[in-house]
Structure formats: structure tokens, C-alpha cells
């Protein structure tokens with residue numbers, strides 16, 4: 249995921265989120281690979297509407313964690329001990345006055361990080377590499393963002409971590425049909441050299457990545473240089489490489505039009521995402537205030553649809569949604585961001601589905617999250633989907649006293 253720090257509305261992340269949740273959650277693996285330590289990554293997640301990835305790679309490919317609970321891959325960390333001696337790295341680096349140590353949170357067991365100005369970078373990297381080699385260490389120095397210098401074990405890095413994961417998937421007989429890597433800075437360069445992957449350098453790629461591309465990537469049809477920034481560049485690449493399912497529901501003019509992907513799980517996912525987006529557009533006043541549009545929302549529920557809200561109160565959702573009529577345009581011109589995270593869908597018997605997801609909502613002053621379990625049914629003849637039960641609880645720390 250490429251995070252745009254200049255986009256306060258998070259437009260492109262939200263477009264990506266809707267695309268992923270509607271089309272990919274059920275059969276694809278989302279991996280975030282960041283230079284940040286777990287500490288800074290957690291801070292970023294509070295600031296930005298990021299999906300929960302299946303796998304998180306942090307600290308420039310030195311830490312791999314799985315699932316919502318971020319279980320560390322200890323096997324990977326063990327492999328990185330080979331040829332690595334952190335103390336020697338710290339000691340040798342301290343001999344270079346051009347290097348300024350980064351904050352403590354960014355110093356990790358297999359990553360020692362500094363700042364170094366561009367005009368000193370090449371010399372320092374050369375001299376420090378030689379010094380460490382003389383100690384018999386096997387290390388890798390990576391320069392990113394025109395300022396950050398990371399020293400890692402030779403076998404570490406974002407590309408090596410990805411290659412390790414792909415080897416693991418293969419050993420389990422679960423190799424992905426295709427892999428897309430995305431990057432904007434120096435520490436991403438090696439992602440593009442992993443065999444059999446497609447890659448996108450987003451429009452805001454940094455000088456050192458463009459330099460790598462000029463030297464190593466020119467003419468490689470598997471690498472695409474997007475003109476769009478950040479997550480929008482990723483969507484552009486999915487279209488460029490003609491990946492199936494590459495239109496974000498946020499880019500669709502008509503929502504809940506029943507034009508869904510053929511896979512049944514994906515149909516349910518698309519219905520859920522489009523329902524919430526249409527609701528958002530209604531509250532933002534971005535669709536026509538018509539009975540026809542309102543009916544699309546209302547008809548998405550069976551008449552007896554039960555809704556248990558986080559306070560424990562039980563309502564009839566089909567009746568409760570009437571309140572939404574007066575909410576047309578209530579958030580017009582305001583910060584109002586909605587996204588669905590951790591969407592999981594399972595098929596029950598007789599055309600029924602159970603879906604669990606986190607429904608996030610962010611306004612200028614507050615973020616709330618409803619952890620939701622819902623039952624949906626698809627009508628036998630038409631295949632039309634409808635909500636039958638919805639049960640919500642607040643995610644701890646993200647409740648709202650008003651509901």
C-alpha cells in the first residue's frame with residue numbers, strides 16, 4: 249500500500265479499500281511491506297484508513313507477521329542471524345560523523361538506521377560497506393527517501409522477505425496466480441527483482457527508485473511506471489496489466505446495479521461494499537435525492553431484517569432505515585469517510601451467507617468502528633441479495649456514546 253501524506257481526504261486509499269474489499273478479500277492475499285517499525289506502523293494505522301493486511305512485513309523486510317493478531321515469523325528472524333552482528337554494525341557506523349542515528353523505535357534486531365544527507369550518501373555507503381565486510385559480516389545498505397540509510401543482514405530486505413513468502417506458499421501448494429508489488433522509494437527497489445512478479449512504481453516514486461529503474465528496469469514489460477500517485481497508481485497498474493476486477497466500486501456511477509463478478513463470494517462482497525457506498529453517497533448528497541435511489545437501499549433488506557445496534561437495542565432495520573431519508577446530504581462538504589475492513593464471507597446452506605466485517609466511519613472529529621456480523625440471503629430465482637440480520641458491537645476504543 250502506498251500512503252499519500254498529502255491527501256487529507258484519503259481519496260485514493262479509500263478507492264483502493266473498496267476495490268480490495270469488494271473483489272479480492274475472499275481469494276487474494278494483501279501484504280503491506282513498510283520500512284517502519286511495528287511502533288510507527290501502528291501509529292500510521294491510527295492516522296490513515298488502512299485495511300488490515302493478511303501479512304505485514306515491517307522494518308524493511310526484517311519482520312514478517314501474520315494475520316489480524318500479527319503473529320511473528322520466528323523462522324524468518326532466525327534466518328537473518330546468518331552473517332549478522334548488530335554490535336559490530338553499530339560500532340563501525342559510529343565512526344562516521346555524517347551519520348545521525350534514527351529514533352530508538354526504528355532500531356530493530358536486524359535493522360540499524362541512520363540519516364545521511366544526499367551529498368555524503370554514496371561515500372559513506374561505500375566506506376561503511378567495506379568496513380563491515382572486513383569484519384566478515386554479510387550486510388546490505390539501503391538508501392531511501394534521499395535521507396534514510398538502513399543497514400540490514402544481506403538476506404533481509406523487502407524483496408527477500410517477499411521471495412521467502414512466495415517460497416512458503418509454493419511449498420504449501422498455494423502459489424498465487426499473480427503477484428503485484430508496489431513501491432515508491434529505495435527500499436522498494438528489490439521488490440521489482442523478485443522472479444515472476446509484476447510491479448508498479450507509483451507516480452510519486454523517489455529519485456533513488458527512478459535511478460534504480462533507469463539502471464535495471466528500463467524496457468521490462470513487468471514493471472509499470474504509473475502517472476498517478478500512491479494507491480491510485482496501484483489501481484492504474486491493475487488496469488494496465490489487465491488484472492481482472494480492476495474497477496473500484498467508488499468509481500462506479502451506478503451502485504447496487506446487480507452487475508457483479510460471477511464468483512458467488514465476490515457477489516456478496518460487492519453487494520456489501522456497494523450498499524455502504526450508496527449510503528455514504530446519500531449522506532454526502534452525491535446521488536440524486538429520489539425515491540428510486542432510496543428504494544435501492546431499502547430493498548436491500550428483507551422486511552423483517554433485524555438490527556442489533558452496539559447499545560444492545562434491537563430494531564427492525566427495514567423500518568429504521570426510514571430515518572435515513574432525512575439524513576440526505578447531512579455530511580455534505582464535510583470530512584466523512586467510510587470503509588469496510590476485515591470482510592470475511594462464508595456460505596451457509598440454502599443461499600444464505602454470513603459476513604463479518606468492521607464498519608469504519610471517520611468524521612473530522614472522530615473515528616468509530618462497528619464490528620459487524622450479518623446474515624444475507626440470495627433469492628433462489630433472481631439471485632438478488634438482501635440483509636436478513638445485522639448485529640453490531642463497538643470495536644474497543646472506537647465507540648460512540650451517542651448510539
Ligand code: GLC
Nearest residue numbers: 283284285354361392396435
Ligand atoms: C521508514 C523507517 C525508517 C527507515 C525508512 C527507509 O521511514 O521508519 O527507519 O529508514 O523507512 O527504509
